[in-house]
Amino acid sequence: MSNEGLNQTVQSAEQDSESTAATSAAYAPAATDASSVALAPITNLDDSSLYIHRELSQLQFNIRVLEQALDESTPLLERLKFLLIFSSNLDEFFEIRVAGLKKQITFAREQADADGLQPHQALARIAEVVHEQVDRQYQILNEVLLPELAKQDIRFIRRRYWTHKIKAWVKEYFDAEIAPIITPIGLDPTHPFPLLVNKSLNFIVELEGVDAFGRDSGLAILPAPRLLPRIIRIPEEVGGPGVNHVFLSSMIHAHADDLFHGMSVKGCYQFRLTRNADLAVDAEGVEDLARALRGELYSRRFGDAVRLEVADTCPAPLVDFLLSQFGLSTAELYQVNGPVNLTRLFSVTSLESHPHLQFPPFTPSIPKALQNSENIFQAIRKQDILLYHPFESFTPVIDLLRGAAKDPNVLAVKQTLYRAGANSEIVDALVDAARNGKEVTVVIELRARFDEESNLALASRLQAAGAVVIYGVVGFKTHAKIVSILRRENGNFVRYAHLGTGNYHAGNARLYTDYSLLTADPELCEDVSKLFNQLIGMGKTLRMKKLFHAPFTLRRTLLDLIAREANNASEGKAARIIIKVNGLTDARMIKALYKASQAGVKIDLIVRGMCCLRPGIPGVSHNIQVRSIIGQLLEHSRVFYFLNSDADEQILLSSADWMERNLDKRIETCFPLEGKKLISRVKKELHTYLTDNTHAWLLHSDGSYQHLQPRDEQQVCNAQTLLLEKLSIPLIEVL
Known part of the structure; x- marks a missing residue:
């Protein structure tokens, strides 16, 4: 199913799809073979015993952080x-x-x-x-x-x-x-x-x-x-x-x-x-x-x-x-x-x-597609460029805005800012763009917790430079991470976009794991432009071709994708879901995952912080495994994988966690990766996290976490170290 077709289906999709039980498997093994056992499914998925209190779950995350102080393998x-x-x-x-x-x-x-x-x-x-x-x-x-x-x-x-x-x-x-x-x-x-x-x-x-x-x-x-x-x-x-x-x-x-x-x-x-x-x-x-x-x-x-x-x-x-x-x-x-x-x-x-x-220093790498190009717009026009920070540098994102500020062919720049930091190179580039006569519009979220004062100062600075500053939408925090650039090329308007899972904060990009997509895809860039028009102006919800966004289509889309995997499993087809988020607290999303588990879908959840879902409950979540990775870097990326056995595998990247506030009270984006090369890459990176046996913690149904350790003769796997070795530049090469 194409993304456009999926979007059209989602408009009329039921928010709570039903499914029946079956069994399946996909490219990565699940934690348990319990799906092969005949279990009587629990029908009342509203039972309070199936959910963990969110604040107590948050405390468990803090305890996992404290446990790192006892890890003798850590400097x-x-x-x-x-x-x-x-x-x-x-x-x-x-x-x-x-x-x-x-x-x-x-x-x-x-x-x-x-x-x-x-x-x-x-x-x-x-x-x-x-x-x-x-x-x-x-x-x-x-x-x-x-x-x-x-x-x-x-x-x-x-x-x-x-x-x-x-x-x-x-x-x-x-x-x-x-x-x-x-x-x-x-x-x-x-x-x-x-x-x-x-x-x-x-x-x-x-x-x-x-x-x-x-x-x-x-x-x-x-x-x-x-x-x-x-x-x-x-x-x-x-x-x-x-x-x-x-x-x-x-x-x-x-x-x-x-x-x-x-x-x-x-x-x-x-x-x-x-x-x-x-x-x-x-x-x-x-x-x-x-x-x-x-x-x-x-x-x-x-x-x-x-x-x-x-x-x-x-x-x-x-x-x-x-x-x-x-x-x-x-x-x-x-x-x-x-x-x-x-x-x-x-x-x-x-x-x-x-x-x-201390942890050994490393230098984030630059993709070859950007190393060999003198013009960042030409490089992006040739192919979508995916960056995984901090293993790969955040500099190309800054360079895109710097290039836009200086390029005489760039007419307009629009950007959202949630957290940017006090001394932001991103803001410097936006200021330069405004002073150079570009139409610069910035949607700043003033209510980003504990960054309110910094964001007020950034807003004043941008306004002084001539940028149009918007404070978002009343009643909804603007949490989306998007940039839209309009450029004139050969007499035509061409759009470029950046979409990310993390903030436009260069300091965080050295500590937080997040994905960035640089794209000139006409449909996706048009969707980003539509979203800015919706944020800045007035009017009804605009139909998107590839982009999903909260509080409008994102929840319905995710529920539909989960239900599709459940339906495939019930028909005896392979079905698989892998979700990587910072928090999973939304009861409706949890209920949908429970139903998919009952249908036989193998589900792996990589949830850094709060998780209100209880895995491993017979007849309910026996096909669900939840793990948390606590290591050198703060896991922050949001990645959604669906096997989609009837067509091509789908991977979506998002600014949104699976929490009520993100899906209902924030403006969030979710966008597809396209092309087998990018999908295969991110799938392998997800698999790296699923095989971690040094910094991974498994959640049990009672709400406790177990720290994974390599078994006898089992190869040691530290996901973050492996990704650093694969994607970043070792310090010795820099010297």
């Missing part, structure tokens, strides 16, 4: 980085996920998802899991990583081990760099408890004595200014050979007395408060989204409290005092054996003095 500083990523992920988890659940309870809007858990039940389970894992995280830090780092002459020297020379240097540093800018806040009726910024480092100080005004409240708060480094490197002449650090918190603990002259400090204890950081902008209720968003960005720093982290040495009365100030329960308290703000240790993970403790 030591990278193991530390994984432990810190766990902290960073937990911060966002509390700021957004936990905050959202608490908000439902506060406003009496408790609503269970397909798994049946009510928000208060989910919060109780979350607290139980997170307390256990945070304790484990600090145990790994203190008992495993710090001793191993010390063996490599990287030390964090605690106060009890300070030499006289270190003490003298710390005192001098404290007096010169810390004391002048730190402001103690005494607590009394005229100095109420201060409003503390989200995730800021603070100290509660227990005092004894009376100050100059006769006050004796006994308590003070010390907020640590954000401009102060949280770890300070000690000069070698002071600390000795190696890389030695002291924590800012240790310095403040040691010299807190100096900040309260004439009084005695009985105790000084660090703490950190996490707040709700989700923005509450009603896009439909404001006249100027950018102005409203700027106001909300300030409010984000002072949202409702959701978590309190405190040093485990803090006395119970002080802990209770802090909890009462923030309106938190003991379940929301995390007492930790170490710094409360571990993410500030990231600077140590890239020490230039210890490259052997």
Whole structure:
């Protein structure tokens, strides 16, 4: 079936296709042969026991990240980085996920998802899991990583081990760099408890004595200014050979007395408060989204409290005092054996003095089709060019826009921006294009979480250069990654396009795996142009020839493709589905996969993060295997493979995960790969992930994950390493 024919079929397709049971196989073996066993299918696929709670699944992903800190095959500083990523992920988890659940309870809007858990039940389970894992995280830090780092002459020297020379240097540093800018806040009726910024480092100080005004409240708060480094490197002449650090918190603990002259400090204890950081902008209720968003960005720093982290040495009365100030329960308290703000240790993970403790550097390659071409438009016109970042360079995407900015034959450039970064070469090229007289239109998503401020700045810069800036569509985030370029060639208009699975962020393109397609295919480029017209202007949904897009045709298309595989299996034909996404939470998509499994379709899901589907349930998901790859690079590409035994195999690439928000509340794109060469290539790359036995985790039906290890005499397979070896340029060749 052609893509155009499929699109026409999808327009009238039922969103929930039924299918019957049979068995089949395809090019890659499935995890189980259970489909050959006669099983009584479960008819009620709405049963809550068939689904995993999304937030608990997200926690499982964070636990898999933490486990990497124990992987001795991973370089030591990278193991530390994984432990810190766990902290960073937990911060966002509390700021957004936990905050959202608490908000439902506060406003009496408790609503269970397909798994049946009510928000208060989910919060109780979350607290139980997170307390256990945070304790484990600090145990790994203190008992495993710090001793191993010390063996490599990287030390964090605690106060009890300070030499006289270190003490003298710390005192001098404290007096010169810390004391002048730190402001103690005494607590009394005229100095109420201060409003503390989200995730800021603070100290509660227990005092004894009376100050100059006769006050004796006994308590003070010390907020640590954000401009102060949280770890300070000690000069070698002071600390000795190696890389030695002291924590800012240790310095403040040691010299807190100096900040309260004439009084005695009985105790000084660090703490950190996490707040709700989700923005509450009603896009439909404001006249100027950018102005409203700027106001909300300030409010984000002072949202409702959701978590309190405190040093485990803090006395119970002080802990209770802090909890009462923030309106938190003991379940929301995390007492930790170490710094409360571990993410500030990231600077140590890239020490230039210890490259052997980090992943080996690599240079992304450039496809031969672009290496041998002086004009990128000519190269794209000859053939579609597929890039797999970061194994292959993101530079051709930047070069396409740079070329468009300078080419006198280019008339117009249109692009979506979700995340681009503060210093973006992509934006530089768009600015140059606008200044060179091109018609430049940019659809910027201002509500890209935690990139709102950066996107506001980019929007202002583009507008100043003369570009038309659109903030997307009210009620829908613009998450599609597309570029459209209009060029005059021999008196005719010719379109070029870029479509991707990831963001236009050069930094992310070095860390995230994503596909990019550079194409001059007339039908696909026309579809991209139509989508821009739909985003920028007004009008009914335009019929596409090859492109599928949310919130209109993407869900229906995917359901139809799944149903087709199920129908083929029921007729005794070969049937196969492989899906690679970041998250799978949409109940309707899961239900469709369950039905396909019941029909006998072999299904492999490569889901990095949240997965609410339970594999391996007899009669339901016995033909489904779910794996997660956690390694050097963050798996981010979205790839959908369907065997389509009646015609040619199909591979679709997409900006969308299989989540409700992506399929219903975001503007997303999904586009086909065409040509046996590209399809065969991506199929092999999917197979590489399916054979990984070093960084793959298999999901069990109870929601737990098992880390795969090579069996006896089994060849070791690390998918990311194999792809790096195949596609990137080894550093030795660069040198």
